[in-house]
Amino acid sequence: MANGSLANEVSYLEYQGKHKGIMGWLLSVDHKRIGLMYLMAIMIFFFVAMTLGVLMRLEMLTPGETIMKPQTYNSVFTLHGVIMVFLFIIPAIPAVFGNFMLPIQIGAKDVAFPRLNLFSWYLYMVGAILAIVSLFIGDGPADTGWTFYVPYSIRSAQNVSITTLAAFVLGFSSILTGLNFVVTIHRLRAPGMTWFRMPLFVWGLYATSWIQVLATPVIGITLALIMLERLMGVGVFDPALGGDPILYQHLFWIYSHPAVYIMILPAMGVVSEILPTFSRKDIFGYKQIAISSLGIALIGYLVWGHHMFVSGMSDTSRIVFSLLTFLVAIPTGVKIFNWVATLYKASIKFSAPLYYVLGFIFIFSIGGLTGLVLGALATDIHVTDTYFVVAHFHYVMFGGMGIMFFATMHYWFPKVFGKMYNEKLAVIACTVIIVGFNVLYFPFFIMGYMGMPRRYYDYLPQFQGWHILSTVGSWILVSGIVFMFGNLFYALLKGPKASMNPWGGTTLEWKVPSPPPLENFDEIPVVTGGPYVHDKATYIMHPSKEGIKANGGVKTVNQEAAL
Amino acid sequence: MSEQTQTGELAAAQAHAAHADEHSQGHAEGHGHNVSYGTYFMVWLGLVALTAVTVTIAGIHLGSLTLITAMLIAAVKTSLVGYHFMHLKYDNVIIKVFVLVCLVIFLTFWILTFSDLSFR
Numbered sequence: 001m002a003n004g005s006l007a008n009e010v011s012y013l014e015y016q017g018k019h020k021g022i023m024g025w026l027l028s029v030d031h032k033r034i035g036l037m038y039l040m041a042i043m044i045f046f047f048v049a050m051t052l053g054v055l056m057r058l059e060m061l062t063p064g065e066t067i068m069k070p071q072t073y074n075s076v077f078t079l080h081g082v083i084m085v086f087l088f089i090i091p092a093i094p095a096v097f098g099n100f101m102l103p104i105q106i107g108a109k110d111v112a113f114p115r116l117n118l119f120s121w122y123l124y125m126v127g128a129i130l131a132i133v134s135l136f137i138g139d140g141p142a143d144t145g146w147t148f149y150v151p152y153s154i155r156s157a158q159n160v161s162i163t164t165l166a167a168f169v170l171g172f173s174s175i176l177t178g179l180n181f182v183v184t185i186h187r188l189r190a191p192g193m194t195w196f197r198m199p200l201f202v203w204g205l206y207a208t209s210w211i212q213v214l215a216t217p218v219i220g221i222t223l224a225l226i227m228l229e230r231l232m233g234v235g236v237f238d239p240a241l242g243g244d245p246i247l248y249q250h251l252f253w254i255y256s257h258p259a260v261y262i263m264i265l266p267a268m269g270v271v272s273e274i275l276p277t278f279s280r281k282d283i284f285g286y287k288q289i290a291i292s293s294l295g296i297a298l299i300g301y302l303v304w305g306h307h308m309f310v311s312g313m314s315d316t317s318r319i320v321f322s323l324l325t326f327l328v329a330i331p332t333g334v335k336i337f338n339w340v341a342t343l344y345k346a347s348i349k350f351s352a353p354l355y356y357v358l359g360f361i362f363i364f365s366i367g368g369l370t371g372l373v374l375g376a377l378a379t380d381i382h383v384t385d386t387y388f389v390v391a392h393f394h395y396v397m398f399g400g401m402g403i404m405f406f407a408t409m410h411y412w413f414p415k416v417f418g419k420m421y422n423e424k425l426a427v428i429a430c431t432v433i434i435v436g437f438n439v440l441y442f443p444f445f446i447m448g449y450m451g452m453p454r455r456y457y458d459y460l461p462q463f464q465g466w467h468i469l470s471t472v473g474s475w476i477l478v479s480g481i482v483f484m485f486g487n488l489f490y491a492l493l494k495g496p497k498a499s500m501n502p503w504g505g506t507t508l509e510w511k512v513p514s515p516p517p518l519e520n521f522d523e524i525p526v527v528t529g530g531p532y533v534h535d536k537a538t539y540i541m542h543p544s545k546e547g548i549k550a551n552g553g554v555k556t557v558n559q560e561a562a563l
Numbered sequence: 564m565s566e567q568t569q570t571g572e573l574a575a576a577q578a579h580a581a582h583a584d585e586h587s588q589g590h591a592e593g594h595g596h597n598v599s600y601g602t603y604f605m606v607w608l609g610l611v612a613l614t615a616v617t618v619t620i621a622g623i624h625l626g627s628l629t630l631i632t633a634m635l636i637a638a639v640k641t642s643l644v645g646y647h648f649m650h651l652k653y654d655n656v657i658i659k660v661f662v663l664v665c666l667v668i669f670l671t672f673w674i675l676t677f678s679d680l681s682f683r
Contacts, residue, residue, distance in 0.1 A: 214665070214668055218672075244680075246679070247676075247680075250676045250679065254672055254676075301668070301671070302671065302675065304675075305675065305679070312683075313679045313683070314678070314679045314680070314681075314682035314683040315682065316678055316679075316682035317675075317678045317679035317682065320675070320678055321675075
């Protein structure tokens with residue numbers, strides 16, 4: 001057995017346990033290594049889905065057939081959606097950076113169930129492999145769109161069953177990760193780390209985890225019902241057998257709308273980490289931001305019907321869901337105003353992560369406000385199932401979560417890999433990405449308003465100018481993304497060594513070496529203040545040296561008073 | 564010992580050490596109580612009887628009450644199973660609270676979904 005002090009002399013990247021080489025990763029239950037394994041897998045899927053997206057844009061360059069047949073186009077947009085949503089957006093920040101940073105930020109040595117954590121990764125890989133297998137066997141990839149709407153998904157001759165099975169398995173991975181995080185946050189916080197001393201990234205993960213645990217089973221059951229309908233004709237959704245196709249939409253969105261918050265809440269958590277660090281001041285409205293995460297998670301459960309306003313749902317239901325949808329804008333607005341207020345009179349240090357965050361606030365505000373256009377009954381009817389909707393969710397999902405994933409990679413890159421990237425190139429890449437993003441997706445709003453339907457292979461000549469502009473935007477965006485990854489990859493190989501705290505951050509991950517040792521801390525720290533205090537120390541990293549007895553990890557009343 | 568086991572043990576040890584919410588530790592079911600076979604048998608009989616009621620009612624036209632009646636009977640059956648067979652009756656309060664939270668969430672989903680079906 002390697003003793004604890006030896007394990008903490010080398011970083012988690014260099015540590016050699018019982019298993020060496022690749023097996024040292026595949027069998028590791030270290031939360032940091034598991035986080036990096038997720039990163040590897042997620043990046044591969046991101047590039048695949050991004051390539052599919054670029055091909056779709058290329059197809060839309062001219063009316064009629066440009067580079068692919070209509071059936072291929074249907075499969076390409078389905079795969080783009082399924083891979084992006086289930087394999088990239090949902091797991092990216094929680095599974096990669098949540099795994100890596102959560103235990104460190106709360107002063108723990110690992111998550112509560114390390115083996116379950118590794119099992120979640122394997123489930124994720126099984127789900128991913130099933131999704132890939134569905135491309136090559138049977139009658140070709142699913143062509144239903146990522147929403148698998150009935151009755152078409154029941155009748156489609158393509159490989160819908162295997163694709164839904166893949167999403168089903170991925171759901172279990174998500175549930176187990178969520179469960180692990182909830183228990184970790186409840187049970188493994190360091191002494192003195194009260195709920196309102198937790199970093200806001202942890203609050204974001206906490207709200208996300210509850211959604212994962214409580215909402216994901218619904219999609220599991222729903223997708224299982226699709227498989228039963230296809231294989232056994234049970235008739236829950238098929239109107240020919242007395243079923244109700246709108247019930248499918250209810251069940252699908254009961255999960256998939258809260259899933260939007262699974263995607264965005266951790267990203268919002270990272271915004272709340274980056275802003276105080278580069279503003280050199282405490283975040284404005286800590287408690288409001290923390291509670292608004294829970295508010296978003298709670299109200300986010302109750303708004304799914306706004307995806308179904310034109311489905312034939314009852315008027316009563318439409319009014320109720322429209323009202324509830326407007327309510328969810330309130331906690332989101334609380335966050336945006338508090339972030340902007342944090343920058344007010346701050347000592348701002350402009351750096352790549354902050355540029356991404358500023359881009360996020362701009363883009364996400366557009367995405368959020370256009371969401372209200374879709375949440376209002378009358379305007380929704382005009383733009384439903386048009387490019388306006390596609391623009392809205394790309395502004396929220398890619399502009400929100402995607403841009404923040406890039407921000408997160410830059411912010412925690414020195415901590416995760418112990419290397420520094422070229423700051424100037426990172427800022428240039430960020431600029432190209434944000435410009436490319438807007439050139440790509442903003443024309444969608446205009447086309448949607450003009451009546452361009454989503455998921456259509458062909459279009460009227462009047463839309464071509466906007467499609468060309470958008471396709472050019474996709475090239476700019478992809479150039480920026482490739483440039484950004486090139487810069488980070490070069491830094492990984494040749495970058496200078498990063499210090500323990502290159503940004504002047506105040507949370508616990510900046511108090512341990514870069515990259516962190518296997519067990520994160522020599523001894524569990526004691527927390528004496530909030531997470532974003534810049535002018536005094538709020539952590540005692542070696543309590544025993546300061547004469548504070550660990551007392552089984554919990555301070556006595558006298559120790560609390562002494563602090 | 565392997566790195567994995569070591570990390571796992573440390574995390575497990577920490578879980579015991581940093582018990583901020585000590586009161587929430589659940590106890591394994593079945594401690595400190597003996598349930599007679601008679602009780603289980605009576606509960607089982609109750610479930611069978613309720614199933615018979617469900618089947619009987621399915622044949623009677625109750626209009627909009629059909630669904631509500633079936634759901635109420637199902638709810639009573641679920642409660643019996645949870646309370647007796649799954650030992651919720653003997654569990655810690657926190658476990659009961661968790662079950663209650665799940666039921667409230669389920670009920671919310673149900674009411675919102677039926678705000679569509681009932682008014683369509």
